Amino acid sequence: MIQKIKLAVLFLMGCLIWVQPVFSQRLTTKSKKAESLYKKAGAYYAQDNFELAKEPLLLAIKKDPKFLEAYLLLSEVFYEQKEYQQQANLLEKVVGMDSTFFVFSFYSLGVANFHLDKFDEAMIWFEKYYQKTQNKASQQKVKEWLKKTMFAKKAKSQPLDIKAVNLGSKVNSSYNEYWPSITADEQILVYTVMVPRDSAVSKTPFSPSLANYYQEDFFRSVKDFSGEWGQGLAL
DSSP: OOOEEEEEEEETTTTEEEEEEEEOSSOSOOOHHHHHHHHHHHHHHHTTOHHHHHHHHHHHHHHOTTOHHHHHHHHHHHHHTTOHHHHHHHHHHHHHHOTTTOTHHHHHHHHHHHHTTOHHHHHHHHHHHHHHOOOHHHHHHHHHHHHHHHHHHHHHHSOOOOOOOOOOTTTOOSSEEEEEEEOTTSOEEEEEEEEESSGGGTTSOOOGGGGGGEEEEEEEEEBOTTSOBOOOEEO
16 A cells, blocks of 8 residues: 655745655555555656556546545646646545545645636635644745735736846756845845755756755855856855
């Protein structure tokens, strides 16, 4: 039996990754065939073979339409593939069948709706999760998401003409750079870079399932006399 389902939430805009493991000693299905298909899909999912994980999960759900873990894992497959509407549809089914089975589904629904630009719905799901969880850290995350969702809703309704400019190879790289801050004289730039902890994944495209192999580091770049940014160095 699969004892751990990785349920990852990708914070876009800030690229903050949160992976929450869910432990289950007893599955909700009594079908051995459905359980076998679920285990097969779980193996694919653990290897980031998300497309291959779909078919056995769909077959498992067909064998047992009330197999909650299969819905949850399939929702994560769609999340990894950025199919947020499909993810939301599956999570709503889980909540509809048993709203107490996996309370984190409310949080995931908030994130999915955020990505779908359904900001009012996202706030409703976030607020529901806030009411259901007693974890202070989780409640703080919800507050941050609510703030971000309200900002996104306003920004979408009042768009500004902003052009992102690449600062060159000395600052921008193949890794994720974000949260830039600049000094008042505009001469020093400090920013965050998601760098690999393990050299084995340094050339592998980042994905939420690899989050544990990365860490956030602060970098600093100084503008030279010609107005170009110098090589970014870790602080």
